[in-house]
Amino acid sequence: MTKRSQTADVTGLGLSAQAFGRVAGEHPRGRFVLKLYVSGMTPRSRRAIDNLQALCAEHLAGRYDLEIIDIYQQPALAKAAQIVAVPTLVKKLPPPLRRVIGDLSDPGRVLLAMGVVPETGHQK
DSSP: OOOTTOOOOOSSSSHHHHHHHHHHHHTTTTTTEEEEEEOOOOOOHHHHHHHHHHHHHHHHHTTTEEEEEETTTOOOHHHHOOSSSSSSSEEEEESSEEEEEEEOOHHHHHHHHHHHOOOOOOOO
């Protein structure tokens, strides 16, 4: 019987099964793990960051982890994640993994891709 490495990526999400279980167990309400790949501080990258931060503040307050990755500073991370265009948002958790390419200026499209159901607090 062979022993599996605890750090092996058996989930397909860039996480070991143990790390995936830990993250999922810690956040039963559906914590979002997001990575935004950008190319420096270009206007398009800045818009994507601003748009995503606004969406997260409004719809995921207290329920998300966001990592912003500059592909110029960390090209190996972009290569490992198979990023071919920037800005690209990658939703790692909760499953399924999703990608959104662009400046994230269409909130409905981004929320739909992330599987977020907007709360309807006030009806007009």
